[in-house]
Amino acid sequence: MNAVMHFLSLGRAPGSKTLPFVAILFGVTLLASLGNLLIPETSALHVSTYTITLLGKYLSYALLALSVDVIWGYCGILSLGHGAFFALGGYAMGMYLMRQIGDRGVYGNPILPDFMVFLNWDELPWFWLGMDQFWFAMLMVVFVPGLLAFVFGWLAFHSRVTGVYLSIITQALTYALMLAFFRNEMGFGGNNGLTDFKDLLGFDLQSDTTRVALFAITAVILGGVYVLSQAILKSRFGKVVEAIRDGENRVRFLGYRTERYKVGLFVYSAVIAGIAGALYVPQVGIINPGEFAPLKSIELVVWVAVGGRGTLYGAVVGALLVNYAKTRFTAILPDGWLFILGGLFVLVTLFLPKGLVGLVGQLRSRFKPSKTTEEPAA
Amino acid sequence: MKRLCLWATLWLLTSTALAESLFEQRLGELTEASLAETQSLLEALEAEGDPRLLPLFDALFNGNLYYRDADQTLVAADPNTGDAPYIGILSGEVIASLNEDNVTKVRVNNRLRRYLNDALARLKLTAPDPAIREAAVNELLTQLNADTIAQLDVLRADEQNAKVQQALDTALNLYTAQSSDQVGARVQAIGELSSSLQNAVRNALARLAEDEDAPEAVQNAAAESLNSIEQKFTFYGYVDQLFFGLSLGSVLLLAAFGLAITFGVMGVINMAHGEMLMLGAYTTFVVQQLMPNAINQSIWVAIPMAFLVAGSVGVLIERCVIRFLHGRPLETLLATFGISLILQQLVRTIFSPLNRRVVAPDWLSGSWQINPALSLTFNRLYILIFALIVFALLVLIMKKTALGLQVRAVSQNRAMAKAMGIKTDWVDALTFGLGSGIAGVGGVALSQLTNVGPNLGQSYIIDSFMVVVFGGVGNLYGTLVAAFSLGVANKFLEPITGTVLATTLVLVFIILFIQKRPKGLFPQRGRAAE
Numbered sequence: 001m002n003a004v005m006h007f008l009s010l011g012r013a014p015g016s017k018t019l020p021f022v023a024i025l026f027g028v029t030l031l032a033s034l035g036n037l038l039i040p041e042t043s044a045l046h047v048s049t050y051t052i053t054l055l056g057k058y059l060s061y062a063l064l065a066l067s068v069d070v071i072w073g074y075c076g077i078l079s080l081g082h083g084a085f086f087a088l089g090g091y092a093m094g095m096y097l098m099r100q101i102g103d104r105g106v107y108g109n110p111i112l113p114d115f116m117v118f119l120n121w122d123e124l125p126w127f128w129l130g131m132d133q134f135w136f137a138m139l140m141v142v143f144v145p146g147l148l149a150f151v152f153g154w155l156a157f158h159s160r161v162t163g164v165y166l167s168i169i170t171q172a173l174t175y176a177l178m179l180a181f182f183r184n185e186m187g188f189g190g191n192n193g194l195t196d197f198k199d200l201l202g203f204d205l206q207s208d209t210t211r212v213a214l215f216a217i218t219a220v221i222l223g224g225v226y227v228l229s230q231a232i233l234k235s236r237f238g239k240v241v242e243a244i245r246d247g248e249n250r251v252r253f254l255g256y257r258t259e260r261y262k263v264g265l266f267v268y269s270a271v272i273a274g275i276a277g278a279l280y281v282p283q284v285g286i287i288n289p290g291e292f293a294p295l296k297s298i299e300l301v302v303w304v305a306v307g308g309r310g311t312l313y314g315a316v317v318g319a320l321l322v323n324y325a326k327t328r329f330t331a332i333l334p335d336g337w338l339f340i341l342g343g344l345f346v347l348v349t350l351f352l353p354k355g356l357v358g359l360v361g362q363l364r365s366r367f368k369p370s371k372t373t374e375e376p377a378a
Numbered sequence: 379m380k381r382l383c384l385w386a387t388l389w390l391l392t393s394t395a396l397a398e399s400l401f402e403q404r405l406g407e408l409t410e411a412s413l414a415e416t417q418s419l420l421e422a423l424e425a426e427g428d429p430r431l432l433p434l435f436d437a438l439f440n441g442n443l444y445y446r447d448a449d450q451t452l453v454a455a456d457p458n459t460g461d462a463p464y465i466g467i468l469s470g471e472v473i474a475s476l477n478e479d480n481v482t483k484v485r486v487n488n489r490l491r492r493y494l495n496d497a498l499a500r501l502k503l504t505a506p507d508p509a510i511r512e513a514a515v516n517e518l519l520t521q522l523n524a525d526t527i528a529q530l531d532v533l534r535a536d537e538q539n540a541k542v543q544q545a546l547d548t549a550l551n552l553y554t555a556q557s558s559d560q561v562g563a564r565v566q567a568i569g570e571l572s573s574s575l576q577n578a579v580r581n582a583l584a585r586l587a588e589d590e591d592a593p594e595a596v597q598n599a600a601a602e603s604l605n606s607i608e609q610k611f612t613f614y615g616y617v618d619q620l621f622f623g624l625s626l627g628s629v630l631l632l633a634a635f636g637l638a639i640t641f642g643v644m645g646v647i648n649m650a651h652g653e654m655l656m657l658g659a660y661t662t663f664v665v666q667q668l669m670p671n672a673i674n675q676s677i678w679v680a681i682p683m684a685f686l687v688a689g690s691v692g693v694l695i696e697r698c699v700i701r702f703l704h705g706r707p708l709e710t711l712l713a714t715f716g717i718s719l720i721l722q723q724l725v726r727t728i729f730s731p732l733n734r735r736v737v738a739p740d741w742l743s744g745s746w747q748i749n750p751a752l753s754l755t756f757n758r759l760y761i762l763i764f765a766l767i768v769f770a771l772l773v774l775i776m777k778k779t780a781l782g783l784q785v786r787a788v789s790q791n792r793a794m795a796k797a798m799g800i801k802t803d804w805v806d807a808l809t810f811g812l813g814s815g816i817a818g819v820g821g822v823a824l825s826q827l828t829n830v831g832p833n834l835g836q837s838y839i840i841d842s843f844m845v846v847v848f849g850g851v852g853n854l855y856g857t858l859v860a861a862f863s864l865g866v867a868n869k870f871l872e873p874i875t876g877t878v879l880a881t882t883l884v885l886v887f888i889i890l891f892i893q894k895r896p897k898g899l900f901p902q903r904g905r906a907a908e
Contacts, residue, residue, distance in 0.1 A: 078708045152889075159893040164647045164707045168843050169889050175840050176885035179878045294840065298715055305712060338723035345716020349709040350702055 018230050021313045022223045029219035033212045049208050053283050056215035058323050060280040063222050065303045065319035066229065066312055067272035072301070073309035074233055075265055076245035081170030082273050083297035084177050085145035087287065089274025091181075092144055094194035094287040095128060096137030097205075101198050114196070115189045125187040134201055141278040142271050149270030150263065157259035157266070162248070171294050178292030193288025200282050211283070218279045222316070225272055229312055232268070241265055299341065305348045308355025318355060402468065405434075405452055409445045413487055420490070424497055432501050432510075434467050439494040444481035446473075453481060503529070508539040515545040519578035522553045548574045552582055555600070565599040572603035575614075575750045580607055614751040619869050625758035627865025628765035629827065631858060632820025633842035634849075635772060636692075636813030638857045641846060643789040643809045646700060646710040650718035651842070652835025654814045657691060658684035658821020659830040660725060663734050674739040677822065684818040691721075692814025696807050718835070726832045733829035742826055761823045768816060773854055775812075785809055841881075844888045864888075 032055060035047035064086050071077045103110040107117040111124060130136040152173060156166060184190035203210040232238055243251045244258050252258050281287045290296070300319070307318020322344070329337045352359055404423050411419050423431060437443040437454035444464065445452050453464040453473060464476040486494070502514035518526055527550065534546045547570070554567035568586070571579050586592055586600035637651050662680040669676050695717055703710045738757060745755040776782035787795040788805050796802050824834065841864070849860030864884060871880035 076708075078711070155890070155893045161892055164641075164645075164711060165847065165892065167708065167711060168647065168847060169892055172840060172844060172885050172889060176882045176889075179882045179885075183876075183878050298712075301712060302716075335723065335727060338719045338726075342716040342719030342723065345719070346699060346713050349706075349713040349716075350699065353709070 017311070017313050018227055021226060021316075025219055025223050025226075029216055033216055036208060036212050049211050052208075052211050052215050054327065056211070056218050056283040057280060058320050059215070059218040059222050060276045060283065061300070061303070061323055062316040062319040063218070063225060063276035063279065064273055064300055065307070065315040066222070066225060067269045067276065068300055069304045069309055069312060069315035070229055070233070070272070071265055071269045072304060073311070073315070074238070074245060075241045075262060077262065077266065078167045078301065079170045079266075079269075080167045080294065080297050080301065081172075081174035082269070082300060083294075084174035084292055085149060085270040085273035086277040086280070086300075087177070087181075087289075087291035088145045088148065089141045089277030090281040090287040090291060091188060091194070091277075092131075092137055092140040092274070093278035093281045094197075095131040095140075095188075096134060097197040097200060097282060098194050099128070099132035100200065101196065104198055105196070113189070113194070115184075115192065116187070119184060128187065138278070141274050145270040145274030145277075146267050149267045153263040153266035154259075157262045160259075171297065174292050174297050175294050178289050178294075181289035181292060189288070191289070193286060193290075194281075195286040195288075197282065197285055205282055205285070214279070214283050218283075221275065221279065225275070226312055226316075229272075233312075237261065237264070302341065302345055302348065304355075306344060306352075306355055308352075308357030308359075310354070311357050314355050314357035317357065321356070405467070406450065408452065409450045409484065413485065413490070416486075416490060417493055420493065420497070424501070430467060430470070432498075432505060433465075433470075435494055435498050435501060437467070438484060438486055439491060439498060441483070441486065443467075443484040445484060446476065447480050447482055452484070499526075500529075503533055508542050511537075511539070511542045512545045515542065515549055516576060516578075519549055519552060519576055519582075522549060522556070527553045548576060548579060552579055555586065555596075556582060561593050561595055564593075564596050568596065568599040568603050572606040575607065575610060577750060580604070580611075583607065611751050614749070617752055618754075619873070620866060621754055621758070623866030623869035624762055624862055625865070626868060627862035628762040629820070629824060629838065630842055630845050630865055631765045631861035632768060632823055633817060633838045634845040634857050634861055635768070635820075635854070636815075636817040637842055637846045638849070638854065639772075639785070639816075640810055640813040642853070643785055644700070644806055646703075646707050647714070647843075648695075648700075648810075648813070649711055649715035649839070650695060650721060651714075651814070651817055652837075652839030653718045653721040654688040654692060654817035654835070655821040655824060655838060656725065656830075656832065656835040657688045657721070658818030659736070659825040659834055660729065660734075660821075661687045661818065662736050662822045662825040663729075663830050666736060673737050674741065677739055677742075680822050681819055684822045685815040686818075688818025688821065689811040689815030693807050693811040695814075696810035700810070701803065701806065722832045722836075729832075731832060733831040735829055736825040738826050757826045761826065764823055765820075768819065769854065769858055772816070776854065781805075781808060840885075844885065847892060848888055 032047050032052060035045055036049060036052050039046045041048075064082065067085075068079065068082050071079060098113045101113065105114040105117075107114055109117050112121060116124070131140070152170075156169065161169065180186055181188050181193075182191055188194070197205055199205055200210065200214075203213070205211075233241070240251065240256055240258075240261050244256075244261060248258055277287075277291075303319040303322045304315045305318070306322055307316065308314030325340070326337060329340055348355065354361070404419060407419055408416065408423075420435075423434075433454060434443070434452070437457075440457060442455040442457055443452065444455055451473075452467040453476060454467060455464055463472045463474065464481065465471065466473050499514060499518065502510050502517075505511055505514070515530070518530070530546055530549055534543065534550065537543050537546060551567040551570050555564050555571060558564045558567070568583070571583065583600045583604040587597055587604055589597065589600075592600075633652070633655055636654065637648065640646065640648050640651075661684040662677070665680040665683055666673060666676045669679070695714070699713050699717065700710055703713060742757045742760060745753045746759065747753040776786065784795070784800045784805050785808075787798070787800055788802050788809075792802060795805075821834070824838070828834070845857060845860045845864055848864060849856030849858070867887075868880050868884055871883055874880075875883065
């Protein structure tokens with residue numbers, strides 16, 4: 001009991017929710033994995049593979065939300081195009097998985113994916129070369145979103161595009177990419193995207209063990225990124241970033257090259273989004289240009305807003321809650337979900353500027369004095 | 379003298395009356411004549427030269443001629459349906475009581491059809507309406523022979539109308555170019571053909587230019603003329619693209635006005651702006667459902683209704699949500715996005731997710747045929763004009779009214795305007811209402827071009843954001859220039875790169891443009907650091 005109290009108080013110390021967060025994350029992951037693998041299906045405690053995949057999907061969404069929170073919550077840059085980085089990472093993973101299909105496709109071509117055979121292409125486009133190597137594909141997962149973010153961020157931040165202007169052009173960016181990826185000539189499968197994946201590094205994607213492993217890897221990466229982000233944001237670099245959020249001109253006048261900090265953070269955030277996409281694709285089994293849709297990008301902003309921006313665990317909580325709600329509601333009331341999502345946007349911005357996490361904080365500070373008098377030991 | 383006049387008039391009257399009765403009498407015989415007799419009867423009718431011959435022969439040729447069983451009155455069935463409504467040949471009016479049960483078809487055979495075909499051509503060539511004569515000459519261009527040319531030559535001598543003269547000259551020249559014995563005459567005729575835009579001429583010249591049997595001089599002349607015709611076609615092709623670009627630009631303009639105003643005045647981006655377009659379009663649909671018998675007039679009701687509906691929704695959004703988010707533009711963006719989702723879903727729930735079709739009024743359908751190579755559709759033309767009228771009105775409101783003055787004051791310096799006693803709250807609400815109302819009116823225009831669906835607004839919203847960003851915020855002239863240049867750029871890129879890539883390229887261009895000129899083409903001048 002004492003140890004638990006100690007643990008909680010550690011959690012309440014300023015700025016370090018890291019330990020409880022990671023502990024809860026890993027604990028739940030472990031329980032769910034064991035529940036799937038060890039407990040027989042007949043038992044009530046069995047966790048179905050469907051649930052595992054769903055949880056894995058949620059966790060990759062949480063990682064995506066984390067990437068948005070890093071730049072929005074800590075640097076005040078509202079990107080409405082983060083879905084683009086997510087989808088690019090996803091496409092890189094999808095290309096690797098496509099190449100792994102080999103001659104098991106419908107047309108049985110050992111080199112070309114089905115859709116290229118269908119389009120009567122003779123050889124692999126240059127950007128598909130090397131994607132059959134896992135390490136190269138993983139490099140691309142990080143490199144492509146990072147490069148796009150660097151070029152875009154460098155151009156935008158150097159010409160001091162800020163505020164709503166930046167939001168709108170990030171939205172235009174993902175919209176332009178969506179239109180481009182819808183074209184068959186782009187060589188990414190057009191409208192249908194990439195799907196029918198068979199295995200990853202030789203492991204069958206349909207098997208329970210692979211699913212659990214993917215879920216566990218997602219959890220580990222989420223935990224790792226969380227710790228890393230926390231460290232970055234606590235560092236000197238992080239302090240400057242927060243200062244930029246609160247008064248960019250002042251920071252600039254103090255002699256900091258604010259655009260360099262912003263570009264750096266933007267690239268970091270895009271890379272995380274790309275990794276989230278790469279984790280998402282093998283679990284869901286498809287990547288198509290719909291992931292670039294501006295609606296998806298803006299939806300993930302609301303996850304962060306609901307959870308509470310400016311706190312990393314808030315973003316994660318928001319992503320999990322909203323997506324869980326979405327899964328439930330679209331099953332019960334398919335038409336109602338957009339009402340709820342729209343309502344969330346309005347209500348959260350009007351009444352919960354700091355999200356649910358902020359609400360908890362508000363309630364706590366309101367009730368704390370009475371609580372301490374009643375139960376001093378707690 | 380007086381008497382003579384009287385006699386003359388009387389004689390004229392009786393003779394026309396006689397001719398009329400003769401025509402009608404012969405018409406009456408048509409229903410009883412055997413197929414063998416019909417042709418001589420028709421020839422006699424043609425000799426009478428009556429204006430009602432054209433509809434009669436036309437109906438007979440197309441198998442649409444019937445007679446009423448009761449009294450053998452000749453009627454023509456509707457050419458589109460081959461059925462009711464039937465139009466009386468003599469009266470030229472619809473006879474409502476008829477249907478397929480109480481009429482009988484007048485039969486024709488192939489021999490008659492051949493005769494009718496020629497007769498129709500003759501009738502059309504001598505029709506009183508010059509437009510019909512011109513069309514008839516142009517129709518003949520593909521089937522010229524010595525007989526028709528002899529006829530056309532005679533007609534040319536008497537022709538008074540300049541356009542028909544030109545058409546006849548083209549036909550005569552075309553015949554000379556193809557079949558004259560003298561090389562010189564052919565070359566000259568070919569040279570004169572270079573001003574024609576008829577497809578038949580273009581094809582004939584192309585054949586001549588490739589024809590191995592023709593003299594070299596003729597081939598060269600044909601190639602030269604063809605070249606000059608092709609140049610004209612290319613030119614009109616560009617004019618056509620320009621028109622489509624301007625048309626797209628006018629739609630973008632109507633969508634972007636409201637955004638430009640609200641962003642200029644309040645510094646907020648209204649993501650629900652596209653849904654105001656959608657509401658305007660649905661208002662048009664509802665108004666049409668409410669007055670199904672007056673489609674042509676419904677649009678005049680729809681325009682103010684759409685303005686009111688979208689405008690009041692706009693005011694409602696401003697009062698209920700946006701004013702609480704003052705000074706937090708990013709949150710406003712998110713909240714209005716939520717509203718747009720709710721509005722879309724609302725429309726989906728009420729009207730079903732399927733697209734609805736708004737019927738275009740008669741005067742909006744069809745096209746203005748300028749020449750064979752260029753025709754402009756009326757709906758796009760009117761929408762272009764409409765957008766310009768709205769633009770002029772807005773400029774007037776902004777420059778000449780008290781509201782405009784206050785709006786400009788608030789957009790330049792909110793705090794100072796407030797200090798001068800301007801009710802900024804009220805200005806905000808009205809601006810928002812105005813911007814949304816104009817988007818609603820834009821929705822009416824849009825409903826004439828595309829189907830009306832819940833996603834209507836979304837497909838235009840990103841483009842209209844780009845217009846605002848490109849043109850510079852809060853600047854109506856900037857919006858005008860930006861909308862038209864983006865529209866035209868899009869349409870000129872489309873044939874080269876394809877639709878999707880064109881849109882993508884324009885977006886990429888704007889993203890790059892913003893890097894260079896972050897405040898748009900025509901930035902508002904100010905002294906603030908931020």
